[in-house]
Amino acid sequence: DAKTTQPPSMDCAEGRAANLPCNHSTISGNEYVYWYRQIHSQGPQYIIHGLKNNETNEMASLIITEDRKSSTLILPHATLRDTAVYYCIVRNQGAQKLVFGQGTRLTINP
Amino acid sequence: DTEVTQTPKHLVMGMTNKKSLKCEQHMGHRAMYWYKQKAKKPPELMFVYSYEKLSINESVPSRFSPECPNSSLLNLHLHALQPEDSALYLCASSQDDRGYEQYFGPGTRLTVT
Numbered sequence: 671d672a673k674t675t676q677p678p679s680m681d682c683a684e685g686r687a688a689n690l691p692c693n694h695s696t697i698s699g700n701e702y703v704y705w706y707r708q709i710h711s712q713g714p715q716y717i718i719h720g721l722k723n724n725e726t727n728e729m730a731s732l733i734i735t736e737d738r739k740s741s742t743l744i745l746p747h748a749t750l751r752d753t754a755v756y757y758c759i760v761r762n763q764g765a766q767k768l769v770f771g772q773g774t775r776l777t778i779n780p
Numbered sequence: 781d782t783e784v785t786q787t788p789k790h791l792v793m794g795m796t797n798k799k800s801l802k803c804e805q806h807m808g809h810r811a812m813y814w815y816k817q818k819a820k821k822p823p824e825l826m827f828v829y830s831y832e833k834l835s836i837n838e839s840v841p842s843r844f845s846p847e848c849p850n851s852s853l854l855n856l857h858l859h860a861l862q863p864e865d866s867a868l869y870l871c872a873s874s875q876d877d878r879g880y881e882q883y884f885g886p887g888t889r890l891t892v893t
Contacts (some may be wrong), residue, residue: 719881
């Protein structure tokens with residue numbers, strides 16, 4: 671699976687959009703981009719995934735660049751409960767494993 | 781029901797003890813996973829069960845012994861652990877083991893004394 675690079679930490683004001691970047695320059699054609707988050711003392715939570723089109727669900731939006739070498743997870747109106755470590759994971763279609771990188775620690779400030 | 785439950789929430793055990801961690805899901809998922817997470821580190825995969833058969837063992841020491849008695853249950857038997865095995869042990873499940881999103885339980889916080 672391709673390696674991902676994320677900033678170790680980010681801050682965002684409550685009510686604003688949180689934009690979390692992820693670089694995956696070695697991604698191959700059949701690899702998906704997944705995002706999970708882990709709130710303190712809880713298990714990771716699936717957020718969203720995509721292949722090449724932008725995706726949106728009730729939690730977030732995922733914007734993947736046309737060359738697929740980077741992506742951005744957008745939390746449109748961040749709340750204090752969105753404070754968590756966010757993991758960007760590149761995963762081969764049909765792969766058994768989920769390999770977590772170091773993630774981005776997002777802090778939402780009041 | 782999209783919940784994965786794990787018991788106990790916390791466990792303290794000595795190096796000579798034998799204990800078990802339990803994980804349960806009722807989503808009809810056919811793949812289940814054990815992860816280990818040390819403090820301030822990402823989760824690391826330990827085992828994958830697919831259709832109740834062990835499909836991946838990430839070179840985990842034999843003092844950790846997984847068991848999948850049925851499609852809803854996953855156990856992790858612990859014996860002769862070391863203090864460095866202290867960690868958060870996470871269970872997850874997915875529809876099957878071919879690329880579906882995984883649902884995680886809250887974890888068991890294990891301390892080995």
